[in-house]
Amino acid sequence: MLSEWFWWDRLWLPRPVMWADLQDGEGCVYARVSHLYITLPVAVLLLGLRALYERLIAVPLAEALGVRDKSRKRASHNPVLEKYYKTHSKHPTQADIKGVCKKLGWSERQVERWFRIRRNQDRPGVLKKFKEASWRFAFYLCSSFGGVLALYDKPWFYDLREVWAGFPKQTLLDSQYWYYIIEISFYGSLLFSVAADVKRKDFKEQLVHHWATLTLLSFSWCANYIRIGTLVMLVHDTSDVLLESAKMFNYAGWETTCNSIFVVFALVFMVTRLIVFPFWLIHCTWVYPLDQFEPFFGYYFFNVMLVVLLLLHMFWATLILRMVKKFLFGNLKGDERSDEEEDMEGSEEDYMHTNGYANGSGTGLSNGH
Incomplete structure (x- = not known):
C-alpha cells in the first residue's frame, strides 16, 4: 500500500502521463530507480580511489609544494x-x-x-586539509570536463526551452547515465567519509547541502528531470574547481597564487550560483514547464529543493564576501570556514x-x- 502511494503517477508525473507510458522500447530507454542501485558500490569504489589518490598523488604533490604539518604542543596528561x-x-x-x-x-x-x-x-593538520582539497579538486575538474563533453552538443545547453521538449518522454543517453551515476556516488562517498573529513564552521550547512544534492539528483532521475539535472551539476562543479585549487595553494603558502585564484572563484561563484542558477535554471524549472502541463507534486518538490540550494549559496556568498573584504584590506589568511x-x-x-x-x-x- 505504501509503495503504491509513493509511486502514484500523480506525485511524479504530469497529467495525463502514466508510468506505463515510460516503458523501454523502439530505441527509447527511460531512467529507472534500479539504475541507481549501482551508486552504492561506486561510492565505496570512489573511497578506495580517493585513498590511492591521496597516497600516490596528493602526498607527493604536497611535498613538492612544501606542505608540512607544524609541530604542536601536547596537553599535559590529566x-x-x-x-x-x-x-x-x-x-x-x-x-x-x-x-x-x-x-x-x-x-x-x-x-x-x-x-x-x-x-x-x-x-586536523595542514597536510590532511591539502589531501582533501586535492581530491575534491581532481574530482570537480574531471566532472566539469565530463559535463561539458556530455552537454556541448545538446540543444538544451543553448536553449533552455529544449529542456522540456517532449517531457517526460525523453530517452536516456549514455552520457547522462554516467554523469548522474558518478555525481551521485561522489556525494554519497562524502557522506560516508564525513566523520573523518575536516570539519569546518559550516559543517551543518555542508551536511544539508550533501543531502539536498542527493535528494535532488535522485528525484530528478526518477522523475526524468535529467536534462535540467545535468545543467545544475555543471553549474555547481565549475566554481568548486577554483575553490579547491585556491585551498591547495593556501595550504602550500602560495599566498599570491591563492588570492588570485580566490578572486576568480568569487566572481565565478557569484555569476553561476547567484545569477545563472536562479535566473536561468530555476526560472527554467519554475516557468517553462507550465506552458506544457499543470503543476503537480513533483514540480513543486523539485523547485523547493532548488530553492534550498539557492539559500545555501546565499549563505556561502556572505562568507565569500567577508573573505573578499579581508583580501581587499590585505588580511586574507585562510578559508573563512576553517x-x-x-x-x-x-x-x-x-x-x-x-x-x-x-x-x-x-x-x-x-x-x-
Missing part, C-alpha cells in the same frame, strides 16, 4: 580534564572551569590554556607550571579526588 574533554565539552563554561580549579588546585588561566592546547591537538588553531594565551612559564603540577603534587587529585 585524567580529570581528559575525561571532561571527551565526555562533556571541549569548551567548558566558566562555572565548570572554576569547579575543576578547586578539584585540581590549578588557576583558571592554567585550565583554560590546557583546553586550548587540547583542542588544537585534535585539529576551524583555525587558537592562540596560546599566557606565558611559557604558566604552561610549564601546569605540566609540573600534573606530573607532581596534582597527581593524587587527578586520580580520584
Whole structure:
C-alpha cells in the first residue's frame, strides 16, 4: 500500500502521463530507480580511489609544494580534564572551569590554556586539509570536463526551452547515465567519509547541502528531470574547481597564487550560483514547464529543493564576501570556514607550571579526588 502511494503517477508525473507510458522500447530507454542501485558500490569504489589518490598523488604533490604539518604542543596528561574533554565539552563554561580549579588546585588561566592546547591537538593538520582539497579538486575538474563533453552538443545547453521538449518522454543517453551515476556516488562517498573529513564552521550547512544534492539528483532521475539535472551539476562543479585549487595553494603558502585564484572563484561563484542558477535554471524549472502541463507534486518538490540550494549559496556568498573584504584590506589568511588553531594565551612559564603540577603534587587529585 505504501509503495503504491509513493509511486502514484500523480506525485511524479504530469497529467495525463502514466508510468506505463515510460516503458523501454523502439530505441527509447527511460531512467529507472534500479539504475541507481549501482551508486552504492561506486561510492565505496570512489573511497578506495580517493585513498590511492591521496597516497600516490596528493602526498607527493604536497611535498613538492612544501606542505608540512607544524609541530604542536601536547596537553599535559590529566585524567580529570581528559575525561571532561571527551565526555562533556571541549569548551567548558566558566562555572565548570572554576569547579575543576578547586578539584585540581590549578588557576583558571592554567585550565583554560590546557583546553586550548587540547583542542588544537585534535585539529586536523595542514597536510590532511591539502589531501582533501586535492581530491575534491581532481574530482570537480574531471566532472566539469565530463559535463561539458556530455552537454556541448545538446540543444538544451543553448536553449533552455529544449529542456522540456517532449517531457517526460525523453530517452536516456549514455552520457547522462554516467554523469548522474558518478555525481551521485561522489556525494554519497562524502557522506560516508564525513566523520573523518575536516570539519569546518559550516559543517551543518555542508551536511544539508550533501543531502539536498542527493535528494535532488535522485528525484530528478526518477522523475526524468535529467536534462535540467545535468545543467545544475555543471553549474555547481565549475566554481568548486577554483575553490579547491585556491585551498591547495593556501595550504602550500602560495599566498599570491591563492588570492588570485580566490578572486576568480568569487566572481565565478557569484555569476553561476547567484545569477545563472536562479535566473536561468530555476526560472527554467519554475516557468517553462507550465506552458506544457499543470503543476503537480513533483514540480513543486523539485523547485523547493532548488530553492534550498539557492539559500545555501546565499549563505556561502556572505562568507565569500567577508573573505573578499579581508583580501581587499590585505588580511586574507585562510578559508573563512576553517576551524583555525587558537592562540596560546599566557606565558611559557604558566604552561610549564601546569605540566609540573600534573606530573607532581596534582597527581593524587587527578586520580580520584
